[in-house]
Amino acid sequence: MSPATRSPRSRAASAGEPTGEHQRLVDFYRRMLLIRRFEERTARAYTQARIGGYCHLNLGEEAAIVGLLTALEPTDYLFTNYREHGYAVDRGIDPNRVMAELYGRTDGVSKGWGGSMHMFDTAHRLLGGYGIVGGQVPVATGAALAIEYRGGREIVMCTMGDGTTNIGAFHESLNLAALWHLPIVYVIINNRLGMGTTVEASSAEPELFRRGAAYRMAAARVDGLDPVAVVAAAEIAVASARDGEPYLLEVVSERLRGHSVVDPAKYRTEAEVADLRAHDPVPALAARLVAQGVLSDEQLEEMDRAALRIVEEAAQFAEASAAPDVSTLFDFTYATPVDNVGTRYPGEPLFPPAPRPEETES
């Protein structure tokens, strides 16, 4: 990311008086820190084999998440991809239940059926993390269609990675949303890597927000390391969607670790890694708050201890939560009960075996 593409940072207020803007920044920092500690605790649980499957972390994405979700109202809908623990936690879902989902337990947000990639919570209107790249984009578009159909004032926010912008579903969806004036904000989290492939190597137009032009859709790019800039950009996008005009927002972000927990990211150079650390949005905001005299080092440490307590409690809660009983295996195949559904466990026959001849003779 070149400096020219970064949005102007919010002006630093004079140190001393805790203004409303300062309080807001402190709140952002608390939320970003919780995501950070939650994901670090998740990585630890994964390496301890308490979490299975794939596990993609939001490390580096904290400012983007907090900025985006600040612009939403509680009644708005959120669709994400498979890198979504931080979205779930920041949307207000109990971290205990998010961690329990990662552990595959009954108290998990998806009752242990979804795992890391498939968090869902109706009450908080998080309508899913989706594991297939691009899969959520048409579905989220349809949610916006339902809102428009009913004349509602909610909007849909649909996040995706930079790699998603090359899949057909992205283009089909943006075209539909623009044609039908749907209340949706498409958010590209551009962390500059789709697994190990750079945006430049995969996208003929690497300034991804420009793809909105193909659909005459308003679009912008924002610095995803600055929560204040992200909120400002997201508020414009959300207002557009609420007025019935979809919006494409590119949030230039970072991925501090590999694609997933098990990826050592050997395709990155040492210089690149050092640069990533230098731009880490969480310590950057901490330094900003200290420099502005808003928070002391002691206050920062206390906030950190509080975040660590929450995530440790989440891990303990998840550990103590019951695993689903195998008798519930067939509970969620169909919403409307239907005749002749197979409820056969793998070794069982379709029909009871015929009686043995000697038994029928007696």
Next chain:
Amino acid sequence: MAIMTYRRALHDTLRDEMLRDERVLLLGEEIGVFEGSYKITAGLLEEFGPRRVRDTPIAEEGFTGAAIGAAMLGLRPVVEIMTINFSLLALDQIVNHAAKIYGMFGGQASVPLVIRTPGGGGQQLGATHSQNVELYYAFVPGLKVVAPSTPADARALLQAAIRDDDPVLFLENLALYNTKGDVPDDLPPAPIGRARVTREGRDLTLIGYSRTAHVAAQVADQLAASEGLDIEVVDLMSLRPLDRATIVASVRKTHAAVVLEDDWLTYGIGAEVAATISDGAFDDLDAPVRRVAMAEVPLPYAKPLETAALPSTDDVIAAIYQTLDAVGRRHLKVGHD
């Protein structure tokens, strides 16, 4: 009671469901201004307007996925995919999303979606427009797949599909649209997941669905008249769930079965039916289960080749005779005459 075409039964049912339930809307290519490639939706745009009858761009993945999302928020979209061949463009949305959302999120959101789409071929439409790939969907738990063969069943199952809270693939067939049948005025929705014995008999069970159930009924009538054969016909009606009990009960009675399908033989619907019979009626079988299916080629354009590749009535009759020969029953029948 009214006699009407399969097409008319679909049209009237869509209209009735839209009148009954504001949440029902239609999406698809050319369904509005053009009135549908096969005119199922004729007049509906004029009556209900573009809010409820939405012409879509040529974007099966996009609009099928959008229908899934709309269904998650409580609408009851009915998507028309012009032919089942084009549903492959939406395979990710149907298989990875419509079928998964209810279970994958622990039952928090259902997907009350209907995808209407015709199979069929045999009109020199060539390799890409003549496939019958319903088994791709019948394979997937979380989806329901129905395949009615008569106008009455089309109405009853379409009502059921629209009122169901799960995604239903509703299989139509180009060759059935102009077929006629009685449709009772107050027909209730049919339960999904049940097959029906449409003709009782003792000599052999002939099994089909959609167009092939129609063929099975015709062949059974023909052989009753010409040969005095007493063939039982089972119309599967639902491919998922599959009503295995009805299939097996019939074969336990007749001791022989022939399965008709318009798809390719290998791994097809008929293979599943044959496996079901093997599991449930092994000791009752007097002959191997026969399957009559398409030749295993991309369907050619040239008429003689196309005709050779598609199952004909003669093919069905030959399979029935061979099965009865294996049983030893046809010989006896002929002896009686």
